[in-house]
Amino acid sequence: MSKEKIQPSIEDVQFGRQISIGGNMITITTLADAKLEQIDIDVLAGLQAEAIVDAILAYRSERSTDARVESAVSALGWSIGFVILSVLFFRSKDKAGEMVATLVRRRFQGLEQATGAVVRGKALANLAKFGVKVLLWVFYLVVLYYYLTFVLLAFAETRPFAEALLTYVSAPLMGIFQGFVDQLPNLITLTIIAIVTRYALNALKLFFDNLEAGTFTLKDFEPHWIGPTFYLARVMVILIALVFSYPFIPGSDSVVFQGLTILAGIMVSLGSNTVVSNMMAGLFVIYRRSTNVGDRIEVGDRVGDVVDIKLMETLIKSTKNEMISIPNSQLLNSEVVNFTRKIDGSGLLLYTTVGIGYEEPKEKVKAMLIEASRRTEGLKKSPHPFVLCTGLADYAVNYQINAYSSRGASRPRILSDLHENILDVFNENGVQIMTPSYEADPTDPKIPTEDWSGELHHVRS
Incomplete structure (x- = not known):
């Protein structure tokens, strides 16, 4: 259908120009419309009429066969x-x-x-x-x-x-x-920050690798500090990069993003008290030089060799070959006995206590205890072992034998050998050990008389 078959009529009415087609009013163009478009009202009405005719023709054309x-x-x-x-x-x-x-x-x-x-x-x-x-x-x-x-x-x-x-x-x-x-400019900025951070981390790794390899040394910087210090330096570099990156993250200025950030901060603060305390304690344990990897230490009733000192925990291998994990906060707040660390040239002082009856001369008892220490492998002859009288108990006199050793890691074995030698020396001299106590003197001294060395050799063979 051509435009000639559709003839719109434009008439003057009270409010402006009325546009009609086939006797049906379509719309009215008002003076306000003309003023808004900054055009003459008759011209605007003519343009609108033409647009209406085009729309009708397009509608009919789209639905044609x-x-x-x-x-x-x-x-x-x-x-x-x-x-x-x-x-x-x-x-x-x-x-x-x-x-x-x-x-x-x-x-x-x-x-x-x-x-x-x-x-x-x-x-x-x-x-x-x-x-x-x-x-x-x-x-x-x-x-x-x-x-x-x-x-x-x-x-x-x-x-x-x-x-x-x-x-x-x-x-x-x-x-x-x-x-x-x-957001492309912000993404470019984030990319630059990521590249700089990556090169900074690579530079840190190169520095600490050369430090560990001995290419150069730092004064008073111990080798076991290299790993933890590298870890802390990496964390600091990453945190600084995150701080610089935060303003450029898309959506970081939105209320939702800020709310999520606050929620995450609250969750971390509520659940990380123990974690933070262990981390801080780990730093003190690592850098205070009181405990190193390989030292034999005693923490509470636990004795073992330090295998690894981590930021959250310290691993020790007990004398029974058990792997024990001790939180660093516990390690920091407990008394730690280090059997490996040398204080002076004398060595570690090992000791044990026995109770001997009042009828035995103290010089004889001291001589037997010193003889037992001299028989014990791992105890030093110089400085000389010595005996202390530590108490006058109800049934016996408590004698403490003290001897120096430079093998703190072998303390359990040395003490075991010392106890065996004390038994041998006292049995050889017919002296009864009264530890822990007794109620009356027995008719015969409680001293073994049978020789089991041959039987023991037979069993072992």
């Missing part, structure tokens, strides 16, 4: 293309996943052998296969969405639904893309 045939052909073409793509998708999605899995397995086969199967190539291949399938399904769903949109756009009656689909999905995607473009 030729237009419907063209729309059907277009929809058929989109449908054929979608069917072909669907067939290819369902036939190749499993093959594509297997192909990627095979490539990953081949790629990590050498790494798996080099690491002793620590890195599982099969597991990584399965993850890659799953990821490929997810990406293919996402691609297929996107294609399905746009296929439905284009088919609905082909027909005038369903075009509003297609426009709604585009509004609900494409508009947010375009908003995200526009937001990405707007």
Whole structure:
């Protein structure tokens, strides 16, 4: 239908110019409209009438027989293309996943052998296969969405639904893309900060690696400080980078982001009291030089060798070959006896106490105890062992033998040998040990008389 068959009429009315078509009023152009558009009211009314005629013609043209045939052909073409793509998708999605899995397995086969199967190539291949399938399904769903949109756009009656689909999905995607473009300067800044941070961390690693290798030394800087100091320096560099990066993070100025930050801070502050206390205690343990890796220490009733000093805990291997984890806060707040650390040149003073009856001469008892210490391997002859009289008990005199040793790590074995030698010396001299106590003198002294050395040799052989 041509424009000549649609003749709009423009008439003067009370409020302006009335536009009618076929005797039906369409709209009224007012003086306010003309003033707003800054144009003569008659010219504006003529333009509006022409636009109305064009809209009517376009509406009728889209619903004509030729237009419907063209729309059907277009929809058929989109449908054929979608069917072909669907067939290819369902036939190749499993093959594509297997192909990627095979490539990953081949790629990590050498790494798996080099690491002793620590890195599982099969597991990584399965993850890659799953990821490929997810990406293919996402691609297929996107294609399905746009296929439905284009088919609905082909027909005038369903075009509003297609426009709604585009509004609900494409508009947010375009908003995200526009937001990405707007945030591009901030992203560039974050990239620069990340690159500088990476090079700073590499420089720190190079510095501490050379320090550990002995390329250069720092005065009064002990070797076991290298690892913890490197860790702390890395943490400080990362924290500084986060502080500089925070203002440039997209959405950091939004109320939601700030609320999440406050919530995370509250959760960390409420749940990290013990963690922070252990970390601070770990720093004191590491840098106060009282305990080093390899030292034999006693914490409470636990005795063992220090295996590792971490930021949160200290690991010791007990004399029974048990691995014990002690929180650093406990280690800091407890009395720690170090049997390895040398205070002077004398060595560690080992001692034990026995109770001997009042009838035995003290010079004889002291001589026997010193003889027992001299027989004990691991106890030093100089400085000389000495005996202290530590108490006059109800039933016996308590004598304490003291002897120096430079083998603090072997303290349990040395004390065991010392006790055995004390028993041997006292038995050889017919002196009864009264520890812990007794109620009356026995008729015969409680001294072993049988010789089991031969029987013991027979059992061992």
